[in-house]
Amino acid sequence: MTINWDTDLETQIAEWRSYLHRRRELHRADAEELEDHLRSTITELTEAGLHDDEAFLVAVKRMGSVDELSREFTREHADRLWKQLMLTAGDDGPASARSRTDLRVMIGCAVAAAVAIKAPALFGLELGDDGFFYGRNLSLFALPPLAAYFAWRRRTPISGVGLLALLFTFGVVAANAYPLADDADTAVLTALHLPIALWFVVGVAYMGGDWRSDRKRMDYIRFTGEWFIYFVLLAFGGGVLIGLTAGAFEAIGLDTQAVISEWLLPCGAMAAVVVAAWLVEAKQGVIENMAPVLTRVFTPLFAATLLAFLGAAIWTNSWIDIEREPLIIFDFLLVVVLGLLLYTISARDPAARPGIFDRLQLTLVVSALIIDIMVLLAITSRIIEWGSSPNKSAALGENLILLTNLAWSAWLFLGLIRGTAPFARLERWQTNYLAVYAVWAWAVVFAFPPIFAYA
Amino acid sequence: MHITKDLVAASATPLVLGILAQEESYGYAILKQVSELSSGQLEWSDGLLYPLLHRLERLGSVESYWRAPDGVRRRKYYRITEQGRAELAEQRRQWGAVVDALRGIWSAASATRTISAPASEG
Numbered sequence: 364m365t366i367n368w369d370t371d372l373e374t375q376i377a378e379w380r381s382y383l384h385r386r387r388e389l390h391r392a393d394a395e396e397l398e399d400h401l402r403s404t405i406t407e408l409t410e411a412g413l414h415d416d417e418a419f420l421v422a423v424k425r426m427g428s429v430d431e432l433s434r435e436f437t438r439e440h441a442d443r444l445w446k447q448l449m450l451t452a453g454d455d456g457p458a459s460a461r462s463r464t465d466l467r468v469m470i471g472c473a474v475a476a477a478v479a480i481k482a483p484a485l486f487g488l489e490l491g492d493d494g495f496f497y498g499r500n501l502s503l504f505a506l507p508p509l510a511a512y513f514a515w516r517r518r519t520p521i522s523g524v525g526l527l528a529l530l531f532t533f534g535v536v537a538a539n540a541y542p543l544a545d546d547a548d549t550a551v552l553t554a555l556h557l558p559i560a561l562w563f564v565v566g567v568a569y570m571g572g573d574w575r576s577d578r579k580r581m582d583y584i585r586f587t588g589e590w591f592i593y594f595v596l597l598a599f600g601g602g603v604l605i606g607l608t609a610g611a612f613e614a615i616g617l618d619t620q621a622v623i624s625e626w627l628l629p630c631g632a633m634a635a636v637v638v639a640a641w642l643v644e645a646k647q648g649v650i651e652n653m654a655p656v657l658t659r660v661f662t663p664l665f666a667a668t669l670l671a672f673l674g675a676a677i678w679t680n681s682w683i684d685i686e687r688e689p690l691i692i693f694d695f696l697l698v699v700v701l702g703l704l705l706y707t708i709s710a711r712d713p714a715a716r717p718g719i720f721d722r723l724q725l726t727l728v729v730s731a732l733i734i735d736i737m738v739l740l741a742i743t744s745r746i747i748e749w750g751s752s753p754n755k756s757a758a759l760g761e762n763l764i765l766l767t768n769l770a771w772s773a774w775l776f777l778g779l780i781r782g783t784a785p786f787a788r789l790e791r792w793q794t795n796y797l798a799v800y801a802v803w804a805w806a807v808v809f810a811f812p813p814i815f816a817y818a
Numbered sequence: 819m820h821i822t823k824d825l826v827a828a829s830a831t832p833l834v835l836g837i838l839a840q841e842e843s844y845g846y847a848i849l850k851q852v853s854e855l856s857s858g859q860l861e862w863s864d865g866l867l868y869p870l871l872h873r874l875e876r877l878g879s880v881e882s883y884w885r886a887p888d889g890v891r892r893r894k895y896y897r898i899t900e901q902g903r904a905e906l907a908e909q910r911r912q913w914g915a916v917v918d919a920l921r922g923i924w925s926a927a928s929a930t931r932t933i934s935a936p937a938s939e940g
Binding site for chain 2: 392393395396397399400402403404425426427431432435436438439440
């Protein structure tokens, strides 16, 4: 073992090693063991008179293809494909130091979010009594810490942090500066739209200021879907925790109602916003994205449902006389369809040829379009009949926005299936359209209260 | 002569255990020994030995430790455990049975051939 490894050979071995390190099923120790083997072979071959280069090639060849190797390792260590998401990497190294810091920052932000929702209580605003205040401000407790977490992760420069702070200040102003009665329609609209408006601010933090880029926007769409799924999972877990806690304490005669509703539930929910985001970031690339998987399952089902509904509506001839409650359901339905559309697009291989699934998408979009037109007609007739109100105007605006998106998406899908429009146009259409949602949400939050005289 | 994949796979465990029963060793040396023992007939793709060693370790037949023989680079050594020795004995019994059976059929086959060969000629 007294061979002088020249630098060329060392570089080659280093390349080979980094190639192994990219395989998740091969741990560092395994790579080290294999490298030792490779070096032994090379030593033997060079001693037999081969050049370094040749010896390296032969040794690598003898080792077998890395694909085959990882397959064998996977067979033996199947668990490794499952257990990738560890809180911190087991080995020491710069990567794990970084992930430990990341964990600490995340916990800090989560705690900040949890504390934030209790802060107004210091000024006498109790969660139980001032529900409207909390409803309007809900997104202002958790989303700034979430944006702070991303600002830290993306090493956002100070100017970027300033911009984020300014945008969140706008949010605070919008939620609290107008003289709104607690139960005014516009107050409720603010409570509904401010989270959306601020979610786009978080998006600015997520994209590290690079929010003009298509790719980054699409990443944020993906992130949003995954975040939502993780949040729901955490909420389920939290529900079980709360149920068990309440039950266990009740068994020994203690009433935990107040602790749960005043502390555990609100603080937990706020912290979960940050934790879910961290989970998405941590598991990125490790586990298959869930949102597109769910879309695959539900797109055909929703398409079938919408077609069935349209069929039934034609059959019973009950088009226009849709009342208020069903209108809201239809709006939700349209938002879900849009979500299905977005996540299908986010997961589709841009180079793939148009297939049966794209036709299915087109069916879904077209039937959603028809339903959207029905809803629009119903809203318009209500506005003509009863005059406009903040709610009806907001619904009208949102349906028009959806209609535009769905109509153009349908057109682009048609082009895609016919082979006249590349998939990238559909993708860019959706990512560009995000700006419309953002502008609309901010407009509802800022402009609606004065327009409708704070009603 | 090319030995089929199935045979290589089936004989891998007793070979590795047998080598480790003589003395503790590491992957590269084990492969060298296999090659010498079979006069180069048994060819393993080098990398595939390690998943096998890891499986034997998980099952408790061998245990491993790291050592740096030249003081520079550390190397993973394997040694057989009591359980591994028992496994080896069991494998040996099974292989013995297989080899006996095969030997029986080979001699029977060669006997038939020596009898039937002249008959077909005549």
